[in-house]
Ligand SMILES: [Zn+2]
């Protein structure tokens with residue numbers, strides 16, 4: 001079985017139309033995104049197992065000789081198709097998984113719709129919400145650094161909420177630090193564990209800058225004291241004067257308009273959850289994921305991340321070979337001029 005990823009630019013409704021109650025199509029989608037194995041090798045005979053659709057298992061039917069008894073016997077090694085994967089242990093049908101994720105990746109997630117629609121219990125729904133969150137939180141925790149020599153990166157910090165009580169629940173301030181490349185809009189966002197205060201910020205922020213921004217970048221920030229030593233760490237630093245403007249009135253090239261725009265988006269996301277710390281990271285991670293991958297590529301990217309975190313048995317030792325085309329244009333499955341991607345394996 002070759003693995004190929006075609007026709008992934010689905011929106012919410014397309015995805016439902018393609019996969020609703022169609023387990024074969026859903027399984028193929030999951031295999032093409034490396035969530036489920038396309039081949040399994042028998043650990044005893046080192047031969048390829050075959051897949052039994054009825055049993056959802058991979059089975060080795062190789063014959064082994066038993067010298068003492070002077071006869072052969074069949075190996076009969078079996079392993080569940082889901083073993084070790086994102087689907088491990090679930091009793092969901094494949095199409096239910098695929099559509100659960102589809103709903104979870106929509107802007108307007110709600111438990112009730114998915115419970116009624118997929119005929120699942122509230123408990124299963126909460127559990128799967130947690131599994132999906134784990135994928136996006138993993139992405140939040142493992143963001144790639146941005147910038148590079150000569151690349152302009154705008155940075156800023158922000159916070160939401162006031163420490164007070166609302167309906168008996170303690171609300172606390174949420175602090176975020178982030179950066180965005182001015183041209184490509186590549187970005188990172190980090191929720192801060194401790195609130196920033198006027199005097200102990202550089203110890204918090206400089207290590208984050210070094211972690212998330214590549215050396216040689218041109219960093220633009222406001223004139224906050226925490227940012228004063230940036231140029232000592234291998235960056236060019238442009239300081240936007242006049243705290244009340246996002247664009248420096250004396251030099252309009254020095255601005256942080258992109259990061260300000262990002263904060264406006266983040267504030268919109270935050271309205272849904274309020275500023276309850278216990279849900280905030282989960283919530284932020286999901287929205288950041290949706291923001292980064294937009295509709296066309298979000299399903300593709302989610303399942304690729306799930307496959308990386310839970311590689312199927314046969315994929316343990318090899319890189320996942322599906323990469324997103326740089327222009328986000330995936331091949332049109334109906335276009336005969338598209339070369340068919342080769343089998344997976346080898347290096348990405
Ligand atoms: Zn075997």
Ligand SMILES: [Zn+2]
Nearest residue numbers: 005006008300
């Ligand atoms: Zn895809």
